[in-house]
Amino acid sequence: MTRPTGRARGATRRPREAARREQEVDLREIETRWQAAWEKDRVHVARAEAGKPKWFSTVPYPYMNGYQHLGFGTSFLRAEFQSRYRRMLGFNVLHPQGFHCTGLPILGAAKRVAEREPKQWDILRNMGIPDREIPKFADPMHWIDVFPAATVQDLKGLGAAVDWTRSFITTPLNPPYDAFVRWQFHHLKDGDFIRKDKHPVIWCPKDQAPIGDHDRLEGEGETPVEYTLLKFPLPDGRFLVAATIRPETVYGQTNLWVDPEAPYVVAKVGHERWILNEAATKKLMEQGKIVSQESTLRGADLIGEDVVAPAINRAIPVLPSTFIDQGRGTGIVTSVPSDAPDDFVALRDLQGDPALLAKFHLDPERVRAIKPVPIIRTPGWGPLPGVEIVERLGIRNQGDREKLEQAKGEVYKSGFYRGVLNENCGPYAGMRVEVAKEEIRKELTSKHQADGMWEPSGEVVCRCMTRAIVKVVEDQWFLAYGDPSWKAKAHEAIASMALHPESLRKWLDYVVDWLRDWPCTHHRGLGTILPWDSDWVIESLSDSTIYMAYYTIAHALQGGSLRSAVPWANRLDDAFFDYMFFGTGDVRAVASRLGVERKVLEDLRREFQYWYPIDLRNTGKDLVQNHMAFCLFTHTAVFPREHWPRGYGVNGYVRLAGRKMSKSRGNTWYIREALKEWPADVIRLMVANGGDGLDDPNLDVDFAEAADARLRDWFRFATAKHAARRNRRGIDAWFLSVLNRAVQKTRTSMEEMNYKAALRHGYFDLQTAWSWYMRRSENRPHEACVRRFIEVQTKILAPFAPHLTDEIWHRTGGDGYVVQSEYPEIKEEEIDPKAEVVEILLQSTLDDIREILKVTGIVPKRIALYTAPEWKAQVHAIARELSKEGPLRVNVLMEKALALRGMRERAKDVAAYAKQLAEELKHARADDLERFGALDEFSMFHENAQFLGTELGAKVDVYRADDPHRWDPAKKADRATPARPAIYVE
RNA sequence: GCGUGGGUAGCCAAGCCCGGUCAAAGGCGAGGGACUCAAGAUCCCUUCCCGAAGGGGUUCCCAGGUUCGAAUCCUGGCCCACGCACCA
Known part of the structure; x- marks a missing residue:
């Protein structure tokens, strides 16, 4: 059994620490206890x-x-x-x-x-x-x-x-x-939803039983297909019977093939006398035909006879060949050298073998005069695909089985799906092969020139080593799913369903x-x-x-x-x-x-x-x-x-x-095995994280390992005492806002059964938000936020990790079981776009500064931020208003801006900024525009200068760009715009 | 062939339905740093290319197209997985 390395890795990991941790949070003990409690209650x-x-x-x-x-x-x-x-x-x-x-x-x-x-x-x-x-x-x-x-x-x-x-x-x-x-x-x-009918099945003649896929030594996935039996009357009224899956090629028949060495039989089928091999008679008997064998003969006895070919109603000769598979069909094959590589090769072999011709007393002139007849036009092929492919693959003779099989496949596929019948095909001229096949079969059958016989689509061998045939079961009971009116109701049902x-x-x-x-x-x-x-x-x-x-x-x-x-x-x-x-x-x-x-x-x-x-x-x-x-x-x-x-x-x-994962490939992970390796909550999280939709979910052992550690961490966090504060800060509003959004997205994902997405929104993103919140709070969260976070996070995790969350629920004073508690609500009133925009601005400024530090390689001692001057804020405000009404036009913006006091003096700068702004706002979304404006950037950065300084390891000063007393050695302040302060580092 | 789903940075994987906020989330791996006697764990930073100033360049299977603008929409093609039955 192959399996990724979870166990091994677990064992080599930090022995002492591991032991300590396991002791501290015993997930298995928790699971056993809660499972017992659920059962008891x-x-x-x-x-x-x-x-x-x-x-x-x-x-x-x-x-x-x-x-x-x-x-x-x-x-x-x-x-x-x-x-x-x-x-x-x-x-x-x-x-x-x-x-x-x-x-x-x-x-x-x-x-x-x-x-x-x-x-x-x-x-x-x-x-x-x-x-x-x-x-x-x-x-x-x-x-x-x-x-x-x-x-x-x-x-x-x-x-x-x-x-x-x-x-x-x-x-x-x-x-x-x-x-x-x-x-x-x-x-x-x-x-009347159940009906009785005949039914072909793959059948083992020895076991006298159908052979399902599981019972096959060979031939998984093969199904019964119906061959057309073509009947070729001899002058005495008996028929030579050939089987084909290509009845549409009857217009290209040139001769008939039998194997001179093989035994054949004469059998009474219905009221007719058919000549075919013995195996075929047995198959026909299993397929509802009344067959009695009358005499036997050798293939050689038939060579040189003339028979009348169906459809073309012309005499064609019976000729010898060696390629015939006696296990399939009837042992007799009609020859269409134009489209069947086997036929063409056999014909070529015979035409070039005077000894063979002589042996069977065949007229060399007549045999050599046989030419393939073009009957099907297929895009990408010449008039004689059978000939073409044999030449392309360099097939030497009938013994070249492997190449011939390949050739057959290629010609058949393209001919079937794309071929069209030629003018010489009587009423079927111009018809697509796909369609003509059925039509021709029907016509020949109705004229008694053809019949049907079932064969497996490929070779099937039973576990008992017997080669399978097709049996037509009489009196088979069917559920009539093929019935159009029943189908219509099923469609109706689908239309009103919720599907995931x-x-x-x-x-x-x-x-x-x-x-x-x-x-x-x-x-x-x-x-x-x-x-x-x-x-x-x-x-x-x-x-x-x-x-x-x-x-x-x-x-x-x-x-x-x-x-x-x-x-x-x-x-x-x-x-x-x-x-x-x-x-x-x-x-x-x-x-x-x-x-x-x-x-x-x-x-x-x-x-x-x-x-x-x-x-x-x-x-x-x-x-x-x-x-x-x-x-x-x-x-x-x-x-x-x-x-x-x-x-x-x-x-x-x-x-x-x-x-x-499959039994036959030995890549199986039984539930009980997995449970030996991982706690149930970990397995559940791994499954939830596997992937949504019709894509194949992937059970990722690395994830399990991480989840294992994180669950324990969450337990410690949720049940620990936290040093919290009571005074409110701006960042508290931010956290609650983000938390509510997370709940919202999680609910949507849960409803759609997108569990991986639910974990992302409701767990990973929420955890990331918390860690940012802690950074912004100098590790002193507000007590209400901690409580809220623990409750919401625990409940979101509850469907995935029910044992651990019940333990937490219980220890944090919850009533009953967590599954009986209410899922977190979305508190609209706590969603606070302004609080969010502060953090967005802070993070993007942090990113900008880091970018500068990275590129310049400066180790900063002092950093200055310059917030946008008042006039830019005003222009920005006008632009926001204008954007609401439609696409922003620079000339309108200029006009309005210059109307304001003090703008004319710096008309040039205003024009430059207006142009830049027009470009930026073109793509902005409405709610983004809303976010700007109300924020006092200077106070915001000023209040958070300390935080920025700590993050960057330098002193951070904040100035207004239009403050004449600012410290600005590199004259950076001009670059400041709303939502993007100018930066100077040294 | 038909049907379904898919092809995104070293790997895994989100985004695509509802085009602009996308050089593109997250994880793993890798590198650097903090903490530490040290290791592990944890935290921070970096990870397409170029750049000593927040910028530029080239990308989301391929080729076209629509659009001011395409990973996202349309057309064609290539490739991968699964199913195509009487049976769980």
């Missing part, structure tokens, strides 16, 4: 409270085939931060968490443990499971016993603000949930359009049995689309256990859920049938009405294309509009030290 247990605004956050339940890593941790925490934040805003917050066990992977993994497959053992070992424990995982039930409990423990360790009374697992192992899924499917079926980030909207809309009907049942795997057809088990993405509604009533159904043992809840029927979620039916009847108090049901109904819909569902971006979209679809099918989801959040894939 049921702080996060949520129940409906009529009249109180509510907030319902969820995260898709994780799949229980292992410990959860920080990828899930991140998605979870980003929702949890919001839950804690909303609670501090006064919402009654529900944040439940369930666990997903439906589907194949647990079964597959258990089987592989049983078979002692080393890779699977390593996976478990890497999770930290001891060798002697591993054999237990041969039983799938063991996984379900271990991992949900472990995940609860991990999340509690992170300080999760979850109402654990509502947790559950899926599948029939938990009867009330099982009943809920059955109810959901009945509903969908009744609404906003760019998610476009993506979701796209996904909704892109989705096709979804096969929602399996023959294998854990899950709810399809209520009306017990051959099928409901598939795992389909049983988890609206279960957020289940959370609202789960506390009663589960009875405190992940697998419910509540007697009446083990007898639930559709009528129960109809009443819960729709309020329909007769409560009395339901109650008496279930053997439960009617009031219990009525209370539960109120829980649902109170909490639903969800306000936020957050996840990693991998679920957008399936779960997040399915969730919307199903809500629109089952629930009325007011119960559709209100908000989604999506984050990127978590990166660890800049690399993608």
Whole structure:
């Protein structure tokens, strides 16, 4: 397991000091204590409270085939931060968490443990499971016993603000949930959202089972594609059958290829007799065709025959070749040398091989007369791309497989997307290849000159070493996500949602359009049995689309256990859920049938009405294309509009030290591992700081280290006694002003789930402001400011570092828990632009002086500042006024300025300054203009001369530029302008 | 190919939606200083190039364009990551 150096660095760091610090602030001890307190006081247990605004956050339940890593941790925490934040805003917050066990992977993994497959053992070992424990995982039930409990423990360790009374697992192992899924499917079926159809899947002929990506030795990501079978009649009425993915090239056919060495069969397919290889007959049988094999023959037997080619309806010869892959297609290939490099090379090989021609008694004249026929125009290519690429790549013969594969890919891609059919292509002349492909196929099929056959898009090999084929499953149940009217409702739902980030909207809309009907049942795997057809088990993405509604009533159904043992809840029927979620039916009847108090049901109904819909569902971006979209679809099918989801959040894939986190790459960081290394609050801060938006968040261990130290610092600061003053100073107003702005920006960022930005505004910037404030206060802050700072900072940190802030909250005399306190308000009246402009001016002056010192290399003994003369201030004031009305014009400014007393005497200077000012003010913003003016710069600098002197290590004097008694050896005073004093250093 | 997100100083990363306050926040790394016997920690300063006066020059993937003005808007291109399905 590779991981950055956090631990090592921690260990080598300043041993004595470290020990002292750890002793002083024991974050882990604090965490354990507060987690216990939350649990004891049921702080996060949520129940409906009529009249109180509510907030319902969820995260898709994780799949229980292992410990959860920080990828899930991140998605979870980003929702949890919001839950804690909303609670501090006064919402009654529900944040439940369930666990997903439906589907194949647990079964597959258990089987592989049983078979002692080393890779699977390593996976478990890497999770930290001891060798002697591993054999237990041969039983799938063991996984379900271990991992949900472990995940609860991990999340509690992170300080999760979850109402654990509502947790559950899926599948029939938990009867009330099982009943809920059955109810959901009945509903969908009744609404005609579930349909039956055929469905092609990648299939292992040996296992007689579909092969998902996880079960493949080779060919991850390959999918079924449909080939066109072209039928070439022989004079006796039998057909040679060739498979192609390029039916649009039929107009360029010149001959047919068979492998003379390969065996073929004659088979009765439907009412016809087809000649093809045996493998193809087996595939066709799996694809719903009635096939019976009648006799066998060798390829050589077919060479030299003439067959009639479909579409062009012309006789072409059958010729020998060696390039045919017998595992793909039918073993017979139609030849289009103009566009298929294989065909061209095979033709060239044959034409130049008199011995071969003679061997098969082929007429050399006729074979040599075969020329490629140009059929497709593609920008950037000549008339014969197949020929062109072979020559360009220098392909020698049919044996040059690697180059031929490359050539095929290149020609196919550009031809498909950009090619247009030539005049010799009959009715398809001028049509784009992309379109013509389908049209031609349809026509040939309708004329019985063609048929279809499925193949994997690339080679797929099952774990059992068998090469996969495509099976067309009959009677497959689908969720009809392809239905346009259903799509329309999903779009409607999206339109009214709050999405974080906003760019998610476009993506979701796209996904909704892109989705096709979804096969929602399996023959294998854990899950709810399809209520009306017990051959099928409901598939795992389909049983988890609206279960957020289940959370609202789960506390009663589960009875405190992940697998419910509540007697009446083990007898639930559709009528129960109809009443819960729709309020329909007769409560009395339901109650008496279930053997439960009617009031219990009525209370539960109120829980649902109170909490639903969800306000936020957050996840990693991998679920957008399936779960997040399915969730919307199903809500629109089952629930009325007011119960559709209100908000989604999506984050990127978590990166660890800049690399993608994934089990297969061994770059995984399990929550429990992280918790061994860092305190929970540190991990939470690291996650919050990882990054916002759809960018992949990066878990930065250097940041964790810094956060660790800073949290301890904050604890010391917040709980320490501070030497404070009681008299007010100007800088106090500045600090409060900046503090309020920080609160404002933090609130906005929190609402948008931009947690990194929230930390920046609410923590880093606020800390920086405090340190400036301390410098400006000679380390004697005003007591009210210290108190305020501690309270505001602690509360802003609370959603991220709940343990430490509860400790601080408690020690500084707060009531209850910090999560129950009110989030800092923005006090508009404390926002003080004037106080801010003082500091801006002071800092920019400081910067200017430092710039001068840097450039000149002077070590200053004495520094003089000259504030702008009165007349410049007057001109400036006029200019500000004029700017409010529109673009500043120099002539108008001059006119007004010269009207003032004493201006005419220095008209030249006024003109120069007016021009300069016009330039400056052109770009100034309105509120910046407002800030100037009211400030008396001379007194301001005069009051702060001491501070500047300390900062710069020199004596600082302040003069008015128009003071005749000023000390000004270098005649710098002339440069002074409002908001920019002149400077002299020596 | 389609879709989504992105390409900013040595590295990480903000800004881009809403053009001027941008040589461009913050962090890391690096250099200098204060404190200290010293180290660590902490604090201060510097960190595109030039400059002995607060200035100038060249920059935000590339090429064009719009604009008085572009990291930010538009067009075209190049490059990177992820997804493209029946399954978590």
